[in-house]
Amino acid sequence: MTGTDGRARLGEMATPHGPVQTPAFMPVGTQGAVKAMLPRDLIEVGAEIILANTYHLYLRPGDERIARHGGLHRFIGWDRPILTDSGGYQAFSLGERRTIDERGITFQSHLDGSEHLLTPEKATDIQANLGSDIAMVLDECLGYPATRDEAAASMERTLRWEARCRRRFLELRDEGGEPASRPGGDHGALPRRGPEGVGGQAQFGIVQGGTHIDIRVASAQATVELGFEAYAVGGLSVGEPPSLMYETIGETTPFLPEDRPRYLMGAGTPVDLVEAVALGVDLFDCVMPTRNARNGQLFTSDGRLNIKNARYSDDPGPADPRCGCYTCRNFSRAYLRHLFVAGEIAAATLNTLHNLTFYLDTMKRIREAISFSSLDQLKEDYRRVFSRRPVNS
Amino acid sequence: MTGTDGRARLGEMATPHGPVQTPAFMPVGTQGAVKAMLPRDLIEVGAEIILANTYHLYLRPGDERIARHGGLHRFIGWDRPILTDSGGYQAFSLGERRTIDERGITFQSHLDGSEHLLTPEKATDIQANLGSDIAMVLDECLGYPATRDEAAASMERTLRWEARCRRRFLELRDEGGEPASRPGGDHGALPRRGPEGVGGQAQFGIVQGGTHIDIRVASAQATVELGFEAYAVGGLSVGEPPSLMYETIGETTPFLPEDRPRYLMGAGTPVDLVEAVALGVDLFDCVMPTRNARNGQLFTSDGRLNIKNARYSDDPGPADPRCGCYTCRNFSRAYLRHLFVAGEIAAATLNTLHNLTFYLDTMKRIREAISFSSLDQLKEDYRRVFSRRPVNS
Numbered sequence: 001m002t003g004t005d006g007r008a009r010l011g012e013m014a015t016p017h018g019p020v021q022t023p024a025f026m027p028v029g030t031q032g033a034v035k036a037m038l039p040r041d042l043i044e045v046g047a048e049i050i051l052a053n054t055y056h057l058y059l060r061p062g063d064e065r066i067a068r069h070g071g072l073h074r075f076i077g078w079d080r081p082i083l084t085d086s087g088g089y090q091a092f093s094l095g096e097r098r099t100i101d102e103r104g105i106t107f108q109s110h111l112d113g114s115e116h117l118l119t120p121e122k123a124t125d126i127q128a129n130l131g132s133d134i135a136m137v138l139d140e141c142l143g144y145p146a147t148r149d150e151a152a153a154s155m156e157r158t159l160r161w162e163a164r165c166r167r168r169f170l171e172l173r174d175e176g177g178e179p180a181s182r183p184g185g186d187h188g189a190l191p192r193r194g195p196e197g198v199g200g201q202a203q204f205g206i207v208q209g210g211t212h213i214d215i216r217v218a219s220a221q222a223t224v225e226l227g228f229e230a231y232a233v234g235g236l237s238v239g240e241p242p243s244l245m246y247e248t249i250g251e252t253t254p255f256l257p258e259d260r261p262r263y264l265m266g267a268g269t270p271v272d273l274v275e276a277v278a279l280g281v282d283l284f285d286c287v288m289p290t291r292n293a294r295n296g297q298l299f300t301s302d303g304r305l306n307i308k309n310a311r312y313s314d315d316p317g318p319a320d321p322r323c324g325c326y327t328c329r330n331f332s333r334a335y336l337r338h339l340f341v342a343g344e345i346a347a348a349t350l351n352t353l354h355n356l357t358f359y360l361d362t363m364k365r366i367r368e369a370i371s372f373s374s375l376d377q378l379k380e381d382y383r384r385v386f387s388r389r390p391v392n393s
Numbered sequence: 394m395t396g397t398d399g400r401a402r403l404g405e406m407a408t409p410h411g412p413v414q415t416p417a418f419m420p421v422g423t424q425g426a427v428k429a430m431l432p433r434d435l436i437e438v439g440a441e442i443i444l445a446n447t448y449h450l451y452l453r454p455g456d457e458r459i460a461r462h463g464g465l466h467r468f469i470g471w472d473r474p475i476l477t478d479s480g481g482y483q484a485f486s487l488g489e490r491r492t493i494d495e496r497g498i499t500f501q502s503h504l505d506g507s508e509h510l511l512t513p514e515k516a517t518d519i520q521a522n523l524g525s526d527i528a529m530v531l532d533e534c535l536g537y538p539a540t541r542d543e544a545a546a547s548m549e550r551t552l553r554w555e556a557r558c559r560r561r562f563l564e565l566r567d568e569g570g571e572p573a574s575r576p577g578g579d580h581g582a583l584p585r586r587g588p589e590g591v592g593g594q595a596q597f598g599i600v601q602g603g604t605h606i607d608i609r610v611a612s613a614q615a616t617v618e619l620g621f622e623a624y625a626v627g628g629l630s631v632g633e634p635p636s637l638m639y640e641t642i643g644e645t646t647p648f649l650p651e652d653r654p655r656y657l658m659g660a661g662t663p664v665d666l667v668e669a670v671a672l673g674v675d676l677f678d679c680v681m682p683t684r685n686a687r688n689g690q691l692f693t694s695d696g697r698l699n700i701k702n703a704r705y706s707d708d709p710g711p712a713d714p715r716c717g718c719y720t721c722r723n724f725s726r727a728y729l730r731h732l733f734v735a736g737e738i739a740a741a742t743l744n745t746l747h748n749l750t751f752y753l754d755t756m757k758r759i760r761e762a763i764s765f766s767s768l769d770q771l772k773e774d775y776r777r778v779f780s781r782r783p784v785n786s
Contacts, residue, residue: 032731036738039723061706061731069709069727077723313454316462330432330470334462338425338454345429345741 005370007253007280013261015049015081015133016200017073022261022282023370025273025363026051026083027356028290031060032076035290036348037356039078045325045353046360049081049133051285054126055090059109059116063129071131083204083285084132086123086165089266092141100140102157120164124203128172132201136232137165139206144239151210155219158208159226166226169203202229204263210235211244213251220255231256232263233281237272246275253280270299270362274382277366278375289359293351296340299358303388305333307351312337325357326350398763400646400673406654408442408474408526409593410466415654415675416763418666418756419444419476420749421683424453425469428683429741430749432471438718438746439753442474442526444678447519448483452502452509456522464524476597476678477525479516479558482659485534493533495550513557517596521565525594529625530558532599537632544603548612551601552619559619562596595622597656603628604637606644613648624649625656626674630665639668646673663692663755667775670759671768682752686744689733692751696781698726700744705730718750719743 003010013020027034027042030053034042042050052072057063069075072082091098091105098107104119120138127135139158142151205228209215223231233252236245249264256262263283264276273284289299296308300320307319315333327336327350339347362382369378396403406413420427420435423446427435435443445465450456462468465475484491484498491500497512513531520528532551535544598621602608616624626645629638642657649655656676657669666677682692689701693713700712708726720729720743732740755775762771 031735031737032728033735033737033739036742038719038739038742040719056735060735061727065707065727068707069725075725075728075731077728314458314461326431326433332462332468334454334458335425335468335470338468342424342426342449342453344424344426345738346426346431348738349429349431349742 001259003371005373005375006278008277008366008370008375009258009280009282010367010370011261011282013282015202017079017081017133018048020048020081021367023273023277023363023366024048024283025359026283026285027359028053028285028287029076029078030287031056032066032072034352034356036294036345036352037290039076041349041353042078042356043080045356046364047080047356049083050078051083051085052076052130052132053090054084054087054123054130055118057084057130058087058126059111063126067129067131073131081133082130083134083263083283084127084130084136085265086136086138087118087126088123088138089141091118102160104138104161120161121168124165124168124172128169128201134229135169135201135203137162137203137206137228139208139234141238142208142210142235144210146210148212148215151208151212151215155209155215158206159219159222162205162223162226162228166203166205166228173199204228204230204232206232206234206265207252207256208235211240211248213248216248216252217255220252224255224257230260230263232265232283234265236264237267237286242269242272242275245272246279249276249281250279256280269386270359271382271386273359273362274366274375274379277370278379289355290352293355294348296347296351298351299355301358301385303385307333307336308340309337319354320358323354323357323361325354327354327357394652396764398766398768399671401670401759401763401768402651402673402675403760403763404654404675406675408595410472410474410526411441413441413474414760416666416670416756416759417441417676418752419676419678420752421446421678421680422469422471422475423680424449425459425465427745427749429687429738429745430683432469434742434746435471435749436473438749439757440473440749442476443471444476444478445469445523445525446483447477447480447516447523448511450477450523451480451519452504456519460522460524464522466524474526475523476527476656476676477520477523477529478658479529479531480511480519481516481531482534484511495553497531497554513554514561517558517561517565521562521594527623528562528594528596530555530596530599530621532601532627534631535601535603535628537603539603541605541608544601544605544608548602548608551599552612552615555598555616555619555621559596559598559621566592597621597623597625599625599627599658600645600649601628604633604641606641609641609645610648613645617648617650623653623656625658625676627658629657630660630679635662635665635668638665639672642669642674643672649673662779663752664775664779666752666755667759667768667772670763671772682748683745686748687741689740689744691729691744692748694751694778696778700726700729701733702730712747713751716747716750716754718747720747720750 001009001011011022026049029050066075091107106117123138138161140154142154205223207219209219261282264281298305298319301322312333318328369375394404404415419442422443459468484500499510516531531554533547535547598616600613602612654675657674691698691712694715705726711721762768
């Protein structure tokens with residue numbers, strides 16, 4: 001950590017592919033590409049780390065193929081850090097196409113119906129093949145709402161799966177293959193790339209427990225006891241009210257080590273980012289900026305803007321006058337609306353460039369606010385701007 | 394003209410938005426965007442001029458809206474030259490949704506079924522509103538095959554429409570509005586942007602006549618008699634054998650002024666480009682590089698390559714080892730195949746970047762070959778490479 005503001009933390013997370021300034025947002029590259037972006041676009045918008053989905057890459061093109069290709073970074077042409085999820089969330093989301101038991105998650109591929117068993121060991125192996133900088137443990141994803149008993153049972157299973165993931169991870173490390181992780185030191189000291197140029201993968205544990213605080217606390221304590229390079233808060237942003245999400249985060253982060261990054265999985269809105277940072281969170285991922293961009297919803301310093309609205313047909317101004325992205329520097333709302341209505345691919349590209357710029361700029365503002373101890377003010381600003389209904393919907 | 398090699402010509406075409414090195418290829422930006430490209434991508438691949446479609450822009454977002462926005466260049470964020478077609482070809486292609494009579498083409502919008510009458514005057518007005526550097530006359534597009542009588546009647550109607558287009562164009566110019574064209578001088582001396590910073594649009598006539606040589610010759614002579622800034626050969630690349638297309642071009646270009654650019658509309662394959670240049674053509678447009686890219690077909694120095702083929706699943710090499718584009722510098726065939734199979738937008742972007750680079754590089758090779766009097770050799774090379782079947786289809 002290099003600075004704090006209340007519970008918010010400023011830091012640098014070291015990875016085999018370089019440092020990440022935290023708090024950080026990770027654009028989501030589900031199938032090995034952030035939708036509508038090229039790697040150079042991601043660098044331009046300021047992304048220092050991206051997330052890739054194990055479920056998708058395991059099914060297609062296959063983790064072993066990617067390993068033969070030298071790992072995910074080389075395969076997708078991205079030499080900055082990558083975090084991979086465990087595949088659990090996607091498999092869980094298949095609904096009737098999956099069953100869960102103590103072994104793991106049995107699911108049918110959404111691509112060809114083929115049956116697969118995703119165990120904690122398998123999730124660890126796949127991520128080792130992908131060669132991501134940060135691997136996640138396989139957890140059971142609980143829906144909302146869930147009863148105490150459901151939350152407790154699910155959390156217990158996640159703990160057992162986490163232990164199996166860690167065991168497998170350490171076995172692989174000891175074998176000298178990938179991942180060749182070394183326990184980190186300070187926050188910001190995840191293992192660096194070894195002299196051999198491979199390995200160095202870190203593994204994050206995941207806290208579960210729904211919105212039941214005591215179960216969350218027990219999960220956090222037991223997960224930390226297992227000993228991971230860092231820790232995530234999972235199972236939030238799944239339909240619960242934002243206030244309940246914030247409360248759960250706030251009651252959980254005190255039980256996570258101060259010197260390790262904390263990752264809130266799958267969140268969130270711009271307000272979520274600021275609120276969660278104020279509660280001690282350092283890492284985020286969310287499809288919202290990219291998915292909403294493709295649906296024509298832009299995030300701006302005046303709130304959300306639906307570019308498909310007819311009111312923009314003749315609007316010569318940029319999407320966000322206070323934004324310096326390529327889209328806002330060069331194109332009018334009228335043109336962006338035209339591209340969207342016409343179904344042009346450039347609509348997805350330009351909108352995504354803008355939304356990711358807004359998200360990454362938000363993280364930069366957050367980091368600056370922490371360093372100036374003005375995060376409260378930023379939080380109020382974001383709350384005010386984004387409490388408005390979209391001006392045109 | 395700055396050089397020749399046989400009948401091939403090297404030149405520079407001046408426009409209100411700067412010069413174009415000829416022979417030149419124009420990527421097609423149907424709806425005000427070259428599909429999957431941003432303006433910066435087009436500059437990167439070396440495009441000096443693009444084509445936009447009057448039919449599409451007239452219907453959506455509307456030429457008057459674009460005029461209010463300061464013209465097409467400003468609207469789409471492209472400050473290099475733009476050529477607009479007349480809308481005739483698209484309207485003609487609507488089949489049962491259009492009827493043609495002496496007035497013009499009556500058609501139903503493919504968007505909402507609304508009825509429109511595209512007259513020669515209207516096509517000229519729309520292009521004036523768009524403010525393109527080069528406007529095309531409205532011509533009647535003849536299918537292939539067509540009888541002598543059909544071809545003669547259609548050519549005669551095109552001539553009458555061309556005369557009406559020219560009259561309207563000169564009226565607009567005399568009114569001092571856009572287009573404010575001035576008759577050009579040498580080839581390469583299309584009117585330059587006036588001190589007022591507007592206007593300067595040029596208008597190209599179009600030679601028709603199917604594949605009936607004497608009708609083509611009559612069309613060329615009569616069109617030149619009408620007096621345009623330059624001339625196009627239309628109605629080819631519509632299903633006739635390549636040899637017949639080349640023959641028709643070769644019999645037509647001698648009747649077009651040597652000091653004006655000659656534009657072969659809607660062609661073609663890489664071989665078509667080289668063959669037609671050798672017959673005295675200077676300008677081309679075609680959707681092939683962009684459309685084929687989106688369908689997974691890449692043009693390479695070894696011929697065509699279908700990236701979706703399973704044989705590329707593990708291929709670590711670039712699409713074209715002799716290409717220096719962003720795609721070939723950074724990504725493997727295996728990754729390009731993965732993106733295509735996964736339906737990622739990046740597949741369209743990367744494939745289009747490559748194919749347009751190949752086309753624009755081809756034009757550069759052509760210009761170099763003319764300057765070194767080695768176009769025959771280049772023609773043989775392209776014939777040989779592209780006579781192969783795609784290695785994988």
